[in-house]
Amino acid sequence: MTIGTRPRARRAPARATARTNVSGAASAALRPVLDSPRKPARVLAAFPAGLYLEVRTELEPHVIAVLTGEATRLPNAVVLAGELPRVTVGDEAVVGDGAIEVGRISLRARRWWNPAPPLGSADPARLAQAAPAMAQICRASSRRPGLEHNGAAEMLADGCVTGSLVGMITAAEHLVGLGPGLTPSGDDVLAGLMVALRHLGHASGAPRAVWLADWLAAAVTFDARTRTTPISATLLHCAARGEASLEVLAVLRGIAGRQALEPALARLLTLGHTSGADLACGLRIGLDAVLGLTAERAA
Known part of the structure; x- marks a missing residue:
């Protein structure tokens, strides 16, 4: 058996997964977590109308809900302008520096709502x-x-x-x-x-x-x-x-x-x-x- 002496061609390095940039509307309660430095997170639960991310942080909310427009708008939620990414429980994610990276999307809040608006005076x-x-x-x-x-x-x-x-x-x-x-x-x-x-x-x-x-x-x-x-x-x-x-x-x-x-x-x-x-x-x-x-x- 003849052993070839030509060096083996090197494999190209694996390309990073391409992400799609999407926007959404977020609860103002999430600002401290989203604006902080990037932190690892994981998919805690996934449903047809939303998924939950648990962020490794002492800040609250340390669980973020990423929802579609049909879901109940929770005070710790970001509502997507498009479809949910395909993920399973345990998948890794990253939260911080103004974005949420999960699955194939990079999500940024473009609009905000107040989850605790004052009622004003009441008789x-x-x-x-x-x-x-x-x-x-x-x-x-x-x-x-x-x-x-x-x-x-x-x-x-x-x-x-x-x-x-x-x-x-x-x-x-x-x-x-x-x-x-x-x-x-x-x-x-x-x-x-x-x-x-x-x-x-x-x-x-x-x-x-x-x-x-x-x-x-x-x-x-x-x-x-x-x-x-x-x-x-x-x-x-x-x-x-x-x-x-x-x-x-x-x-x-x-x-x-x-x-x-x-x-x-x-x-x-x-x-x-x-x-x-x-x-x-x-x-x-x-x-x-x-x-x-x-x-x-x-x-």
């Missing part, structure tokens, strides 16, 4: 009218909260209505991470409550409601990453700052009389298996607490 009498209306709509709905008749949820409501910080925090400790799914029911109730206390407290001139929201936020977010799912932990951090999905914000506007309440609440109740009903439960607890605190202040 406590208008809020009082919204409370029984919400109760009636929720009773008539086939969508039930995942923690209905749960002792911790009832303790949370009692602590908020009476303004008991100890009772509220104790109940919250039991609720973090309670329930199955990407966003456990206990977390959704707490998220709805924190958003309601903060926005309705500011709108109705009830500073103690905002004070309760601050304490609840500190307790819930302190170790959320170790007690619940990554997606839910990020959403709790968002809710602690008053940031919420468009469906939740629409219900708050309905409570304050800025738009029709019934269709907004009906839309919220359809979200997920129990997420919408759990969020509505938290909003109702927060509304009742704000009403109690404004009445106490007026007395």
